[in-house]
Amino acid sequence: MTDTGKVDIVVVGSVALDTIETPVAKRENLLGGSVSYACGAASFFARPGMVGVAGSDFPAEHIQCYRDLGIDIRGLQQEEGKTFRWSGVYEEDMNNRRTLSTELNVFAGFKPSLPAEYRTSPYLFLANIAPELQLHVLGEVQNARFVVADTMDLWINTARPALEEVMKRVDMIAVNDSEARLLTGEKNTISAARAILKMGPKYVALKKGEHGALLFHAGGVLIIPAYPVEDVRDPTGAGDAFAGGFIGALALSGSTDPSDIAEAMLRGSVLASFAVEAFSLDRLRTLTRAELDARVAEFRKIIV
């Protein structure tokens, strides 16, 4: 692992081998996990460094995929044992999926360890891992300009105090409708998002999947629609591609004004729209900057 120099963004999360069945096809041992999608998407705008753990069974071709995308992998730990595996099936309406199996394997003992060069990274995305681990990373990257954290119902239910501490220390938390309700007890998701703002983060990204997202901040709310994708082949990783594309675009802009944050979210939405057009990171691998810029420009034109 011969990467050198600084990274613009650190992403901490899962590295996975996915087995996925969609109405289109079934594929096994795909490169997956939140850091893979988020770093892949971020790499179009800035240099991401990944922090995660893979097993000794992790294929060399997946490492090569990371390298091809320009992802710094000095923070990728490789340990004796099997890589985290996830298997799921998507229904005809691909908004609905069923998990068939989850094998944590080496991910069960994951303790994020950051290379020294990562600790001065100005941008940090804490993907969906235990809040205690997110806090550990926050202790190692102390002077980041902008930190985004993702979470899930499991942590809201089982690790609430640590999650509340995370929310006090990050700039943005990303939640979906049901997570927002669960966190606050508010039934209306907009009321819920405003209540989450009071828990600490400067921004709340309320994710609505294929319907886009709302960005809440002290000054109000901004609406970020989703790019309409006709040929969805595999929705896995869309949320992480969105977050990675977002923080990459934010790193490129260097601004943290609400309007620039919303603009970066729009780019995140476009990265997600490409990610779902193929399994795994396959579409991100072939995507060119020209194609990306063209879709961003088209997207802007079709929003009323």
Add this chain to the structure above:
Amino acid sequence: MTDTGKVDIVVVGSVALDTIETPVAKRENLLGGSVSYACGAASFFARPGMVGVAGSDFPAEHIQCYRDLGIDIRGLQQEEGKTFRWSGVYEEDMNNRRTLSTELNVFAGFKPSLPAEYRTSPYLFLANIAPELQLHVLGEVQNARFVVADTMDLWINTARPALEEVMKRVDMIAVNDSEARLLTGEKNTISAARAILKMGPKYVALKKGEHGALLFHAGGVLIIPAYPVEDVRDPTGAGDAFAGGFIGALALSGSTDPSDIAEAMLRGSVLASFAVEAFSLDRLRTLTRAELDARVAEFRKIIV
């Protein structure tokens, strides 16, 4: 009924007395029905004339509500018997509702009959009624500039040939995700909407409730977000308020270019956002044009 002169828009649909329970409150014998919401919303931009049927039990105060809103009621038939009644309950997540009872009453024998002055109306909204009745009205209003039709799964399943004939003769059809799938057999709603375009209408409005709408036309697609409403008290009629506000704004603009149509949909979205803030037409009754214009301006600013 002393209305005189021409109307800008004719709306044909149901007049109802609703009994509705939401997490906020339970209310009985409310003024409801698609023509009530659609005409109420349209009235902010143009003069709507309603075609519908009420029973002899229809309260005079509801007639007065129509008049207060500036709705022409020469096309409102009043017949011996009971008014159409609908009763439903909304869950905590108000996207989900359960119908408790439907009593068609005088609506069962509804035969739209248009006053002569309505037949030259330049705009026509065929709300959700049997396609055969929609065809009958299309025969009476022959030179409309723009016609919108709504429908539902019942008619797709039971009256498909008539519905297909409607689609060939209107400018726009409004469908939600499941109706679009049911009409075409396409699983992806965007593919479905494009397939519906080939069935005849120049525009397909794909309604996504609180997530907004997509407008499909030969030249592509436009995204119309929804205005985020924090204090939803009763979602009933949101779709009809959207359609009525839309066709009202279209009548006011006089244009049928895709960009003006999308702009009119944005105004429809704002009318719907007001309608759901209170039961029945209560919020539309108190709404001022200044409040409406202020929200339209704010909406435009918060869309990225």
